[in-house]
Amino acid sequence: MTVEKLTANAILLLKKLIETQSFSKEEENTAILIEGWFVENEIPFKRTKNNIWAMNRYFDERKPTLLLNSHHDTVKPNSAYTNDPFKAIVKDGKLYGLGSNDAGGCLVSLMTTFTHFYAQENLKYNLVIVASAEEENSGKNGLNSMLPIIPRIDVAIVGEPTLMNLAIAEKGLVVFDAVVAGTPSHAAHPNNNNSIYNSIEVLQWFQDFKFEKTSEALGDVKMTVTQINAGSQHNVVPAHVDLVIDVRVNDAYSNQEIADILQEKSPCTKITPRSLRLNSSAISTEHDLVKAGVAMGRATYGSPTLSDQACLTCQSLKLGPGDSTRSHSADEFIYLSEIEEGIKIYVALLNRVIV
Incomplete structure (x- = not known):
């Protein structure tokens, strides 16, 4: 399937995710939707609680492994919403709805990217994708619970809205x-x-x-x-x-x-x-992912906001479509063009690093 067709399907999936309640610890139904994506694309997957994960077809334990991760839980909508937070509304190129920007757009973009590379042979890195739960509340059954289950990770891209610039460190x-x-x-x-x-x-x-x-x-x-x-x-x-x-x-x-x-x-x-487990995270500016992103014209910065990077011990890069300032806001939205651009940038970045 072409990237363009996958992108169109990803936007359809995001609309379904928006219209399915998935507060932290209550992600059962969005997990089913995500399972449907992998079934439709004939990709074997596993589910651990409400976390869905998969490996590329030609996974080779001798190679380093790159994790692609974003989350499908949301916060509860605030009282200032004027739209129905559980209705996917497209207006003026914007897709409105709870979780559209944080982090549904990132999630479906990474799922598209993983699907694009899934069956390619002779990649320099293995790929593992985790659509994780309980990110918004730093819950015990989120990405942190998956690290002993999935293969050992050498580096990660965590999908959070960064305007597709490179968050090379996170507080x-x-x-x-x-x-x-x-x-x-x-x-x-x-x-x-x-x-x-x-x-x-x-x-x-x-x-x-x-x-x-x-x-x-x-x-x-x-x-x-x-x-x-x-x-x-x-x-x-x-x-x-x-x-x-x-x-x-x-x-x-x-x-x-x-x-x-x-x-x-x-x-x-x-x-x-209360807890000491949410540590800062970073990736070297000399890492191939960063050098490739900079060569593509993407800016680097340090992020003040917390994500699932905090539970990783490997180097990690935060990167995704959407704007962090829209997260948890009333009438949350993401531009459809941001998703389309995000997928293109993810694919181009990995083409430079893992192909």
Whole structure:
């Protein structure tokens, strides 16, 4: 089947995906649609929970393996939608609908690319594709659960909307729960250890603190206090103030290093990371994928947003049609031309690297 025909079928599949609810952990029905693609194209596949995956016909364990990955779960639509989020609407060259941009367009484009190369012989790389679940909630049954099941991966292309530019690095994430303690008391009595007042100095520390190491691709580590909670009634000084701190980690630090620094230096009574598994990721600018993309005129940049790259230990490149700024927005859309262009660029890029 020609790339043009595959592209037309990919757009039809994306419309079906939009019109099938697939919130994280509820992707059963979109998984069935994705299975249908592989059946129609006579490609053997496997399903593990709601993850669908396949290998190219001439898979050879002696060769390095390139993973193509994107996800088919979505966030829930926000209240500002004016369109039906579960209706695929085409207007002025735009395909509207929940998950169209994040990351349905990327997924069907990568599925098309995999299908194009599936039966080719003598490729320099094996190809493995995973249409993964639970990306939006970093769930335990997403791509991370597939890594012990699929063949060992040497490098990956993760499909997220990047305007088909090369995200050569991606910030990691650590969320911390922190406590600022004080002495509980009646509001009418003197108290020189009011936990709420104590938190003023702590909040100022978080606002002013700078991590020393910066990154050429990702810049500085960004730390933001995003939640604060204390007290239960007007006449009681609370024993503690609870804070939540969001830390976006560059590739100069591991998540463990960030936790060690904050636990040593922050003026909190207690600070605890929720998880250390969502590390930053990157690919060398000397990797053939990057050099090929740059030769094709694609820009490189560092991405501040998290994706399934965070669970990979190999080098990985984030690349896909669509625009990240549309993700999770009301009346989400992707241009049909972006999908068409995205497939052409994916195919041309792999022609330079694996053929």
